[in-house]
Amino acid sequence: MTRFEFVACSELIQILGLRADDERELAEILEKVSLDCVHYHTHGHFLRHGFVGAPYPNDFATWAAIQVRDRVLGERLGVVSPLDFSSLEELREEILTIIDDHLGHLNIVPRVIFGDPFDFMQSRIVEAPTGGIADSLETFRAGLARIQPSALYFHTIEASRRLGRPDTDFAVWLRESLGLDRLAAAVNRVDPYAGSLERLRTELLRLCDAELGLPLETGLPPAAGPESPGTA
């Protein structure tokens, strides 16, 4: 059996110098930027919202709703789930189609007046082990409760991209090393895009507890305080 090593990550954010002041510019620039940039503003959004979830689950929706104050576009973009698209190119197409359709129903192009423009960015991820190792469901559950939010990001959202399929590192290990197919499937069904990384942690812990026959936990794990090593 292979042991599971929890890995966390840190990102260096690059400002691309591309800026949109209105929704048409947003679409025009989005059409041209790299897929890394699309990833940063959609999947990567969660790495920066590990504790406090943003009002909408991607940067485009949040900008439209909060900075442009166009709630309708914010809502329409906010419901887009990256899980529904097999590639970043398809995800980009969907976002562009929504913006185009929205603008097609308006006589003016909504723009920022009091808010900030949209700055396009991308990032470089550097990974490092947390020191946490699991060799059973019990130790996996203990590690899961302690790891940094960036490790949750790395093993779920980032993993799907790395593996090239809608699978998480957690599910792969649970299935292939522990033979827990049912739990692995349940882990893969948890939508990582439906809230903050802490909400994701809570959901995953609930699934582990159910499998272990433990009483279900409620609420968030301790957010801070004396640090315990991630080793299980």
Add this chain to the structure above:
Amino acid sequence: MKPASLEAYRDVAPPGTVEFLYRLSEKVQGRSFLHVNSTHQGGGVAEILMRLVPLLNDIGVKTSWEVLEGTLEFFRVTKAFHNALQGEEQVITEDMYETFLEVNRQNAERLPLQADLTMIHDPQPAALVLARKVPGAWVWRCHIDASRPQRRVWTFLRRFVERYDAAIFSLPKFAQRLSIPQFLIYPSIDPLSDKNRELSDREVAGILTRLGVPQDKPILLQVSRFDRFKDPVGVINAYRMVKRRTECRLVLAGGGAADDPEGKVVLAEVREAAGRDPDIHVLELPPDAHLEINALQRAATVVLQKSTREGFGLTVAEAMWKGKPVIGGTAGGISVQIVYDLTGYTVNSVEGAAYRIRYLLNNPEAAIRIGRIAREHVRRNFLITRHLADYLTLLHVMMGVRPPDPQPPRGQPPASDA
């Protein structure tokens, strides 16, 4: 201030952070990292280097810090540059440009500019890059809001900046059109510094008594220079709207008026606006009044930073770290720190500030909830440990120490390095 060791942050950083930082540093152990700025003390850059340099050494990165030596004339010139880069119209003569270059040339001969990564902070030493000869990466770290610079000064500075391998800004809006990569690194606060460390209620009470601020009613606080962009008069007007129905005190604490002619004018305006209201306290504090600011922030019920123009505005993170609800102007980095209704409120008017002050004073459970989330938000995003992770990540990237590119999903190109 004693040099810190990373272990000291185990109890304040998010769980797992210290262990992760050790692991993140493994691949850059023994690398040399040189910082050059223009002052040993005073100002945010020296404050952060004083803490970050020992921490980087503590985890095995050979980090040194050199300070530019300049004449009074040089610093007069760079002050004018600084103002021009922040958008103030300045007269810059050819002689001033020559003074800037000459001092940089002299320092280039004097300083040991040899490291795997050299980070030059702010405009004063920017021209040192002309002296780069040995292998190693150079990055220019801009701490100021240079988003609307005086064109001629920026054109002059830009020719040096373009010779770096990368530039780093504190907010995307501060970035410039440049041919080199531009990175984003937020500033941070140190939870163990005098300005942010835990204080007992007794210490807080003692300091407030010394400052002449009674703790008999809720305290509204704004800590900032006496500067019109911080809108201190707007804060007094908001306080007056609240005061009609809700008992409170207002403390406006700041410095910078003693050696700043404009600061004196603004301070006089503030005193005039305050009138003889015994519940308004205008405090002029020296630059090293860190414990006093700490105590005031801990004693406050609501903290304001009602800026109309702002750099990053780290006083917001300082207050949030102390579990206080903050009402900030929608400016600069304030909106990065305040997540509306979760970690505080951003407002766009005096009326907006008054409305939110009144709400928080009359809904103490909401103030407690917001303060609790605000503290956690700062713990995870604006502490020096996150800054340390950013610098280690920068070292990884600039040194080319990185894991293989992720396997691209089917039908997609590999991640670009651009």
